[in-house]
Amino acid sequence: MNTELFISRRLFFDKANKNLLSQRIIRIALAGIALGLAVMIIAVAVVTGFKNEIRNKVVGFGSHIQIVNYDSNNSYETQAVSENQAFLPLIKTIQGVEHMQVFATKPGMIKTDEYIQGIVFKGVDTDYNWEFFSENLQEGTLPAITDSGRINEILLSEQVAKLLNLKLNDKAVFYFINEKEVIPRMLQLTVCGIYRTGFEEFDKLFIVGDIKQIQRLNNWRENQVTGFEITVDDFFQIDNIEQQIRNTVIQFRDEDSEILRTQNITRQYPQIFDWLSILDMNVWIILILMVMVAGFNMVSGLLVLILDRSTMIGVLKAMGSPNWSIRKVFIYLSVFLTGRGMLWGNVIGVSIIIIQKLFHIIKLDPASYYMEFVPMNFSLLHLLFLNLGTITVTSLILIIPSWFIAKISPEKVIRFD
Incomplete structure (x- = not known):
């Protein structure tokens, strides 16, 4: 006792x-x-x-890891890469890789009769995972992207909608400038949905729509994109998984293809x-x-x-x-x-x-x-x-x-x- x-x-x-x-x-x-x-x-x-x-x-707007053209800098005006890459099936088998999708970005401006706002048009395809924007959707629907043709629907933030006095189903005019072109290219797109994440730094910047619109604006072929976004199941393994992806990309590189590089979200937004x-x-x-x-x-x-x-x-x-x-x-x-x-x-x-x-x-x-x-x-x-x-x-x-x-x-x- x-x-x-x-x-x-x-x-x-x-x-x-x-x-x-x-x-x-x-x-x-x-x-x-x-x-x-x-x-x-x-x-x-x-x-x-x-x-x-x-x-x-932050990951919802940009995924954990990206594979992009080596010549693309930190701006949203990027160099194209082919979406037909030999290493893609092998990357999907890497332990920890959860999803992979293509994307493209294009900086531009949105203009109404009274206001103007700089934006980044993020183009996505049918393989895009809409879970993040579905959770933060306030009004309307997500863009109904298909393989058959371009759609003129976009998803923009509540902050931008209030700033430019735009409502659901309104049409907005977007302007994009290409290198070596004096006259800006113009798109008229319909607001199909409004989202709000509360992350104002990104909410006021990103609109989401059909990747085929960016391919047309940049004179890209239908198989050209900015790169690939990869999400992983464990954020704390991001460096290890990125290293495996980088090794796989290097392994399949040949002299005739573009040089690719990987970047993870922590290096893309180090200040955050x-x-x-x-x-x-x-x-x-x-x-x-x-x-x-x-x-x-x-x-x-x-x-x-x-x-x-x-x-x-x-x-x-x-x-x-x-x-x-x-x-x-x-x-x-x-x-x-x-x-x-x-x-x-x-x-x-x-x-x-x-x-x-x-x-x-x-x-x-x-x-x-x-x-x-x-x-x-x-x-x-x-x-x-x-x-x-x-x-x-x-x-x-x-x-x-x-x-x-x-x-x-x-x-x-x-x-x-």
Whole structure:
């Protein structure tokens, strides 16, 4: 039988202690632990949710990995490549590759009677995965792209629609300029759908339509495209998968074909992903501070417990109990009390996460945060690690104040009592 654990449990469940001053002080310490753990849970949920949302939106506009012409720079005016490539079947077999599709981009302007706005026309084909835009579609339908002929339908953002006073089924005039051409080329396209992602930097830029329109604007053949977009099933394996794709592309290159290169979304938009990586440092600072607060709260609580139970300590010493055995009693008791505070911290943190996920109570300015409400990412793994880390660190910290038990003299505390 574990005597120390038995004694600590009796002290923990003893109802006679509830009216003692020490118990009120301990309740304050437990409130600090509960608040600290709740803050840690919410902070991790917010930051991971924010990163996931931003990452998914950037990937939604451009996929994880692209294969493009080596001569294409970082602008949206690109050099054509053939969509008939020998390496395509092999890339689809690479582990982690989820989907592959062709695309083309063309910068231009959209003009109405009163306003003008620069845009990027993204052309897609029948193999395009519309899941991202389906989730963010506000009005209308997606462009009904077919193999039979060009369609004049486009999908544009709610931001651009409001800026240019365009509504569903309105016709808009687009202007595109080719190299070595003085007169711009003009397209009249119909707004078939309006989307809103909240990522204003991209919403005000991209319109989506038939890739055959871009092929006609650029005088490309029907099998020429800007490149290939590839999505993967694990974002954190993107570098490894890109390396395998690059090796495959190089392996099939011949002297008569264009030179191709690969690029992943983190290199295409480094400023966004560098910004997201900085958020990790903020989370670690919050976690360290909150664990320190929880630890010091329980240190003060343990010292109060030791002072309050000094007579009991003296009696146990007089009966022959070693210092380490008595220390274990108070460490066990402190762990039980910490667990109670952590229980309430979990309830508070998880409740706030669920309420925010369901009702989106806390709003954000999309112009500053790229989304309309605070995102929450609830992960049981994160919850487990936070609880284990808190109880482990707090328990280790509690060993230090328990040394005061060794300085208590049985003769003095029993005589004083």
